[in-house]
Amino acid sequence: MELHNFAEYIESFVNQNITLRIIMDTVFLYTLVLILLSGVIGAFLSSRFKDRCLIDFKGFNVTVEEVDGDVAWGILNVYSTGIELEYLTPHHDDEGHIENSYIIYKDQFSTIQGIYRYHDALSEENQKERQKRIRKAYHPNFSRRLIRSTRNILNTFKDSIFQSVGLIVGQAQKSNPSSTLLKTQNKRITSISHEIIQVTANAYEPLLEKYIGKNVVLDMNKGDKEIEYYGILKEYTNDFVEILDIKLKEQKTVEITPEEKMVLDDYGITITMDELQFKIENRGNTTIFIEKIVALNYEKELNVICNPNSVVDFNVENELKEKVIIPFEFVREMDAIIPRKHCLIRHSGEMREK
Structure with missing residues (x-):
């Protein structure tokens, strides 16, 4: 009788360990999939992300002024890693080289004083395209409103999302304490989740959000001078502010x-x-x-x-x-994109009539 009970105990113990092992392996598998998916999604979003303010000027003839006073102009192309100005005509430098474009990399954005789109320098086609984009911005359809609302919600709750990711990873570690992968990739998972949220959410400031489409006064530091621009706040991101009709x-x-x-x-x-x-x-x-x-x-x-x-x-x-x-x-009249490093929206104005 005692031998029979002991056999049942051994069988029960083995079954419990097998079940626990299956659960641990399942958690480990899900965690591994999470790591792989997070890495792929993070890399994809980072490679596709382009600043929303810069995108508004894409394809237009613009003038780029740098903080050292250098000026370049041409058709703006926007990439996830920087911007490129395509010259309207080839430029010959002092050494006889022919230059067709000017490239500013993302880590050099701090050297930009401002990007200006002069209305009188736009072709008739560009004028129509500009008005079309403005109408879409101020009269968005349902999908555009949903995307902006989702982005703002992500920004509002991103700290809570970061904490939730940390808790999930922590629970996975407790369930499988012997997993070397979880120990070594803990920071990596958290870092990737931060990147994904930052890319999708970008910037959200309630103080600026309510002035989208309204007249504002922007103070820009230019060397030892402060310049005031009065125009309509079109968009803002972590790096730039876009003002129209200056x-x-x-x-x-x-x-x-x-x-x-x-x-x-x-x-x-x-x-x-x-x-x-x-x-x-x-x-x-x-x-x-x-x-x-x-x-x-x-x-x-x-x-x-x-x-x-x-x-x-x-x-x-x-x-x-x-x-x-x-x-x-x-x-x-011009539209301008100013790095937030050099400017500050100081005053609000009247509502824009549409």
Whole structure:
């Protein structure tokens, strides 16, 4: 009888150990699959992730200004590892090399002062594409709203998600304490989960979120100066802020001699001068303000406005045979992407009418 009970005890003990072993092996297998899937998903998302602000300017003619004052312009291409500007025409450097593009890697984004998209430099096709993207942003369909809401939720609860992943890994270790794989890959699993959440969630700031589509004032540090930009907050990420419809006042001074015709292609302006008459043709998209003309022993106040696609003529009282200086002011509209390292949204404005 005792021998029979002992046999039953041994059989029960063996069965329990087999069951426990199966459970431990199952947990180990699931953990191994989790490690592999996390690695694959993390690598895929990291390779596909591109900054949302930069994506908005993809395919447009933009100007990139760096903190050291260097400026480059061309068609913007965006990659997960950086950006590339394709020059509109090949550039010949001082050593005779032909350069077709300019590349800025992701770890060099801190050298960017700003990326600017001037409205008057866009083709008609680009103008339409810009308006199309803006309409989609301010009037999103259900799927776009769902994606943004999901991303914001992930950001809100990402700390809790990180803790949950840590608890799951910890429980797996307790269930299989002899597993070398779990011990060595614990930090790796946690790191991968952080990467996945960071890539999918990106940035969420309730303070900025409520001003999407509204006028704001952005303070940008440029060297030892602080510049204010007033425009519409379109988007923000961990690295950048995107502002639309910024109006810039720019000043330029030209010198012209009698019987000369000066063409300023960058501004769409043609200035013609004879001895007693000036003619200014504005083929661009911006309004020009001409305050005065100045020559040797001569100055005349004008305060003339030359609207887009118009011509202004004016006469002078004295015959001018020397060079004439014409200072003028104009307003350009642009969209800008500014690194958050160099800027801060300081004030809110009025609601954008759509």
